[in-house]
Each structure stands twice: as structure tokens, then as C-alpha cells.
Amino acid sequence: MKPANASCTCTLPVRTDDGEFVAHYSAKGLCGLDFPSTTSGRRARQAVPAGAKSQFAAWHRLTTAAVKRVLAGQEPGVLPPMDLSCGTEFQQRVWQVLAGIKAGQTLSYGEVAKAIGRPKATRAVGSACGANPVPVLVPCHRVLAAGARLGGFGGGLEWKTRLLEREGVFPNPNPAERGKQGMLSVFAQ
DNA sequence: GTCACCTTAGAAG
DNA sequence: CTTCTAAGGTGAC
Numbered sequence: 001m002k003p004a005n006a007s008c009t010c011t012l013p014v015r016t017d018d019g020e021f022v023a024h025y026s027a028k029g030l031c032g033l034d035f036p037s038t039t040s041g042r043r044a045r046q047a048v049p050a051g052a053k054s055q056f057a058a059w060h061r062l063t064t065a066a067v068k069r070v071l072a073g074q075e076p077g078v079l080p081p082m083d084l085s086c087g088t089e090f091q092q093r094v095w096q097v098l099a100g101i102k103a104g105q106t107l108s109y110g111e112v113a114k115a116i117g118r119p120k121a122t123r124a125v126g127s128a129c130g131a132n133p134v135p136v137l138v139p140c141h142r143v144l145a146a147g148a149r150l151g152g153f154g155g156g157l158e159w160k161t162r163l164l165e166r167e168g169v170f171p172n173p174n175p176a177e178r179g180k181q182g183m184l185s186v187f188a189q
Numbered sequence: 190g191t192c193a194c195c196t197t198a199g200a201a202g
Numbered sequence: 203c204t205t206c207t208a209a210g211g212t213g214a215c
Contacts, residue, residue: 123195
């Protein structure tokens with residue numbers, strides 16, 4: 001997985017029933033979120049700069065609440081400001097589209113590509129999703145391959161499946177997308 | 190420069 | 203249905 005943004009200033013743990021996520025903050029906002037690491041017991045160090053502490057604490061409350069809601073298959077509610085400046089313009093455009101997808105909804109990589117005006121850049125959209133520094137809150141898991149096939153997921157396919165199941169997307173994806181032969185890839189192949 | 194990647198539409202077998 | 207191809211952005215080597 002991609003390490004957090006270099007401009008990251010503050011790192012705090014997000015404890016959930018699914019493990020301890022790690023949130024990274026820069027002066028501008030949330031700039032990274034790591035999935036729970038099963039291997040390392042390393043704790044998020046709390047290098048909170050004096051004077052900005054309450055600011056990070058306030059953002060972190062929003063982050064924690066939002067992550068828990070998404071894990072429960074609900075809308076995230078109020079999000080903290082996000083610092084996505086570590087991405088290229090192309091990537092930021094992709095992430096912006098993803099952020100607009102509601103719980104239980106999905107788009108295909110191709111649809112996202114069209115939405116940002118680069119209809120042929122489907123693979124690039126996949127790359128951008130993989131480069132997403134804030135999974136879960138920027139719902140890269142709601143982007144499926146054409147025909148509602150699962151596609152891939154850099155942070156571990158199990159997370160993608162788990163999140164989608166809780167949102168009710170599986171085992172009955174998008175009715176509009178059904179009828180195509182690939183739809184049952186997760187179960188049939 | 191080359192390659193691998195969370196893709197996809199189209200054409201061929 | 204399976205297999206092959208080409209096309210796009212980006213980071214690693």
C-alpha cells in the first residue's frame with residue numbers, strides 16, 4: 001500500500017469492530033487512511049503539534065464517525081476536510097467523482113472515465129482508484145468492472161467485497177446492470 | 190524507453 | 203463462452 005503523504009503532520013488511530021485504521025492529517029485536512037494491518041501491532045504515534053491539537057481532534061472525530069458509518073453500510077455523514085493534493089489532477093478528478101457515489105450505488109471504471117471527460121482512460125481510472133490515499137471515505141470500492149463484475153482492489157479484495165455486501169450491493173448488484181454474462185463473476189467463476 | 194496495473198469494447202475462434 | 207488486441211495515466215526500474 002502507498003505510504004502516507006509526506007506533508008502528513010498528524011497520525012491517529014481509528015478503532016472499529018473491523019480493526020484499527022490509521023488516519024493521517026496534514027495542515028489542510030485528512031490526507032490518508034490505512035486499512036487495519038493484521039501483521040504489525042505498531043501504534044499510530046500521536047505527533048500532534050501544539051496549538052493545532054483541537055483542530056486535528058475535531059477532524060478526527062468526524063473521520064472516526066464517518067468510517068464507522070461506512071463500515072455499517074450507511075452514508076458517512078459529515079466528512080472532515082480532505083487534503084488530496086498528493087494526487088495528480090487526473091487522479092483528483094477521479095476521486096471527486098468517487099466521492100459523489102452514494103452508499104449502495106456503483107459505477108463502472110468506464111463510467112467514471114466518461115464522467116471526467118476521458119472515456120478511453122478506463123485503465124487509468126483503475127490506477128487512480130488504486131492510488132486513492134483515503135479508501136472507505138473516498139469510496140473506491142464502489143467502482144466495479146463493466147457488467148458489475150468485481151474487478152480488483154489494491155488494498156485487498158476482501159475489503160471491497162465486505163464493504164459492498166454491507167451496502168447491499170451483493171449478491172444483487174445493480175438491477176440495471178444485470179443481464180450481462182459477467183455479473184455473477186464473484187459467485188459463478 | 191519499457192513494463193505492470195483495481196479496464197473495456199470489439200473482433201475472431 | 204474464451205482469447206486476443208489496442209488504448210490511457212502514472213510510477214517503478
